[in-house]
Amino acid sequence: MVEIGYNHRHGRSFCIDRPDGTDNWLMLIVKTPVHFRIDGREIRTTSHSFIIYRPNTPQYYYPASNEYFDDWMHFYPDEDEQRMMSELNIPLDRPVEIGDITEMSSMIRSMCFEHYSGNQYRTNSIDLYFRLLMFKISEKLRKKEAFPNRSEGIYSEKLLWIRKSIYRWPSRDYSIDDMAKELSLSRSRFQHLYTETFGVSVNRDVITSRLNKAAELLKTTDLSVKDVGINVGYGNTSYFVKAFGNFYGLTPLQYRQAEMK
Template sequence: MRMDELGYHHRHGLDFNIERPQGAGDWLLLLIKTPAIFQIEGEEIHATAGSYILYTSEYPQFYRTDPKHGEYIDDWMHFGPDEQEQALIKHYEIPLNKPVCLGDITGLSMLMRTMCHEFYSAHTHRVDTVNAYFHILLNKLHEQLESLAPVSVFSESNYGERLMWIRECIFRRQGYTWNIDDMAADLSLSRSRFQHLYSETFGTSVTQDIITSRIQFATELLKNPEIPIEKVAEMCGYASASYFIRQFKEQTGSTPSQFRKKI
């Protein structure tokens, strides 16, 4: 797949108006977060929030802000699928060149956000990672089209996006000393309500995610024999090396020293 450009949660004013009579020259996926007006084969279609449209490269594109609803917000992706990906889109019978209402696009939007982060990063494997996420996006879009049921219990205006951001931070900042009360306060929730929503959203507790992120980071650090185990513990956010060793063994079945010998 060739990825050209990505955009997440872009806001467009009342004067936003796209007119591409010959298409964009590449494929375009839009996740539509506010009502918008599309023109398809001469017919004006009012797309609702929670819809998507997948344009092929040469299909005419005419869409604009719906002035009755103010600004237009979307996620977008310009890309060129290869033959296998086009075959997969056809196999999944994903409707093309017309807006389709899914109801809740939060899960798809979260994937788009992650793809944006990778695409514009300096990560060594960013291209392969974006391609992998694209296939996941197609799978999830197909699943949702099959059931036309929400992929998430949260709407865009609720807590889903902010919970996802917290989770991303947990897995990026493994050495940070996380405080659940502070996380809950950031969302104006009680501690118990925050923990319940987090578990309901991701199928695991926030505490377990913190542990998982630290242990994953530790396994990478332990591959370098020059980093003492005490330093690994510190870099992973543990105040006590003994507690790190105990928790590492609980999660992996080996002590850090045993793990290091194995690799």
């Protein structure tokens, strides 16, 4: 590690122009829109992007808005770290829009703290953070490939977490207003983005997760229909029985009896 910086702010006139690059590697985590010049071609990236420059690669970039924020790191990866980046298919010398850089930026913050601290094992800690950072970048790139048509990628990981939560904890009271607030979106925009991302509405996912769990409880436990309904978030038994029948074509008791045959 040579130098590292977290959440640095620059004005509109900021511009980096290094025709011969640097003698070390440079990683930028970009938090605002930026113009890059790569092989003579202008590329404008959105916020939440990153680039890793190899030594002696020309570096030219400047803000695409009134302010520019980034995290940065000049470093010398050893052979094992370079091999790891290659095996993880980490892109080099070109900007990549990654959707959500929150975790990555948090790791840079921790590395920055270690770098300027007097901690005995700061070098070891930084090395571990660097490896974790590369793994996280690879994970995010894979998720981006899995949803290539997804717009507004900045929300992708939070949407994935919300959907996983719905299926992991079906009994919770899922409020659309609360979920939208978590992503700083309006209610209608959240619902549209959720459906656009997963091909199903958030309400449908909530119902599916609850009734799937109800079916599992009916098969594997002796809980009464009322208690099964309560366990999956239905306080009204009549409403639960109706919802279950619409979904499975059988009442909860009929479903249990059919599964026991």
